[in-house]
Amino acid sequence: MTEPDPRRSVLxxxxxxxxxxxxVDEILFHQILAWHHFYDRSTPEVALLSDGLLHSAExxxxxxxxxxxxxxxxxxxxxxxxxxxxxxxxxxAFQLFDGLINHKVLRVHxxxxxxxxxxxxxAAWVSAGIVMLAVGILLTARAGRTVGTRRP
Amino acid sequence: MTSWWPAxxxxxxLTAGYAAAWWHRPRTLPGWSPWRTGAWLLGTGLAxxxxxxxxxxxxxxxxxxxMAQHLLLGMYAPLALVLAAPMTLVLGSLPRTAQHGxxxxxxxxxxxxxxxxxxAAVLNTGGMFLLYLTPLYGLSITYSGVHWLMxxxxxxxxxxxxWAIAGPDPAPGRPGMRTRLAVLITAGGAHAxxxxxxxxxxxRFTVHAAHSSHHGVPSGEFGPAxxxxxxxxxxxxxxxxxxxxxxxxxxxxxxxxxxxxxxxxxxxxxxxxxxxxxxxxxARPAGSG
Numbered sequence: 001m002t003e004p005d006p007r008r009s010v011l012x013x014x015x016x017x018x019x020x021x022x023x024v025d026e027i028l029f030h031q032i033l034a035w036h037h038f039y040d041r042s043t044p045e046v047a048l049l050s051d052g053l054l055h056s057a058e059x060x061x062x063x064x065x066x067x068x069x070x071x072x073x074x075x076x077x078x079x080x081x082x083x084x085x086x087x088x089x090x091x092x093a094f095q096l097f098d099g100l101i102n103h104k105v106l107r108v109h110x111x112x113x114x115x116x117x118x119x120x121x122x123a124a125w126v127s128a129g130i131v132m133l134a135v136g137i138l139l140t141a142r143a144g145r146t147v148g149t150r151r152p
Numbered sequence: 153m154t155s156w157w158p159a160x161x162x163x164x165x166l167t168a169g170y171a172a173a174w175w176h177r178p179r180t181l182p183g184w185s186p187w188r189t190g191a192w193l194l195g196t197g198l199a200x201x202x203x204x205x206x207x208x209x210x211x212x213x214x215x216x217x218x219m220a221q222h223l224l225l226g227m228y229a230p231l232a233l234v235l236a237a238p239m240t241l242v243l244g245s246l247p248r249t250a251q252h253g254x255x256x257x258x259x260x261x262x263x264x265x266x267x268x269x270x271x272a273a274v275l276n277t278g279g280m281f282l283l284y285l286t287p288l289y290g291l292s293i294t295y296s297g298v299h300w301l302m303x304x305x306x307x308x309x310x311x312x313x314x315w316a317i318a319g320p321d322p323a324p325g326r327p328g329m330r331t332r333l334a335v336l337i338t339a340g341g342a343h344a345x346x347x348x349x350x351x352x353x354x355x356r357f358t359v360h361a362a363h364s365s366h367h368g369v370p371s372g373e374f375g376p377a378x379x380x381x382x383x384x385x386x387x388x389x390x391x392x393x394x395x396x397x398x399x400x401x402x403x404x405x406x407x408x409x410x411x412x413x414x415x416x417x418x419x420x421x422x423x424x425x426x427x428x429x430x431x432x433x434x435a436r437p438a439g440s441g
Contacts, residue, residue: 038351045349049341052345057337060337063416067419
């Protein structure tokens with residue numbers, strides 16, 4: 001009677017993925033490794049404002065994704081593979097956005113400050129995003145197909 | 153600024169008011185959850201602690217404790233007070249005529265405008281911008297009247313905002329999920345931005361506070377601080393202001409996430425209710441067709 005809902009499952013996973021990647025960035029790289037700082041004193045005000053809004057959206061997304069997932073699971077409409085694919089999509093997209101737009105275009109902050117060559121860090125940051133995004137796309141597409149064939 | 157009176161009066165008024173409404177609640181009002189009562193007591197305790205002489209005295213000398221006051225009074229206490237659903241209890245406990253009067257008042261023109269999430273956010277977060285980016289903060293350190301007005305604004309605006317976003321109380325004309333989420337994210341972003349602005353301008357900020365205090369400090373109010381002719385805050389280095397800004401940033405994060413949890417909890421409950429009531433009629437045509 002209850003069919004899995006792959007579209008909503010992807011959405012739930014995606015929203016958590018963005019929030020989780022942002023949280024990892026904040027907790028691991030800012031707080032634990034202290035590679036980048038709270039504020040590096042060179043950020044323009046507009047970038048600071050957009051960063052604040054993005055940060056706020058990420059916090060809300062972490063909560064929103066959790067509740068979307070709970071809602072789907074309760075109605076037995078959660079499609080796990082789609083949710084995992086969505087999670088990687090969100091995490092990868094955020095990582096890519098962070099590496100290209102935040103670090104390079106808006107220059108909110110850099111990956112690391114105490115090193116001579118920033119390029120390897122930027123390359124690792126961006127390629128991690130691309131890998132997650134690619135795997136996410138692959139998983140989501142495959143999950144969509146399996147659900148499609150199962151339908152009467 | 154170091155009197156027990158304000159904290160005691162606030163704690164007594166809030167506790168006695170809630171207790172009176174609870175006592176007079178009619179038998180028709182379903183059993184009042186002890187969690188709601190507990191939330192009210194917690195909120196009252198947090199608000200009273202925020203304006204207690206211990207924290208008040210520390211806040212007067214150190215912006216970090218001023219920020220703790222802001223977080224407790226303007227963010228955490230309101231969350232608990234809103235969870236306690238005081239309006240539901242009061243509306244349920246009033247006699248019929250008074251009930252109609254209060255509902256009429258709540259529906260009258262200015263109330264829905266004031267309690268709209270956008271105006272609540274402007275009053276709340278906008279008030280913070282006004283406080284820190286104008287000489288107001290310096291004035292609040294110099295004059296105790298301004299200081300108490302600021303604290304009252306923290307509590308009332310924070311309460312209104314939390315209530316407008318995720319209050320369990322019924323509110324006429326409260327907008328839906330999208331508007332409330334948009335306001336929550338925007339206000340949270342503005343709060344984070346202001347915290348980083350304070351961090352960036354920490355040095356200028358302390359100099360600014362010192363400057364404003366040169367215009368007539370009431371004698372005897374601050375003890376040794378008056379002798380130097382500089383407001384207590386200016387004696388602190390910029391590092392304390394930077395720490396205060398970080399408390400504001402991360403403290404605001406926690407409050408925003410708690411408020412988001414309250415909002416989505418309401419969403420999930422409503423969805424479950426809707427689902428239960430929608431499902432049977434939908435199942436019938438599917439079975440017959």
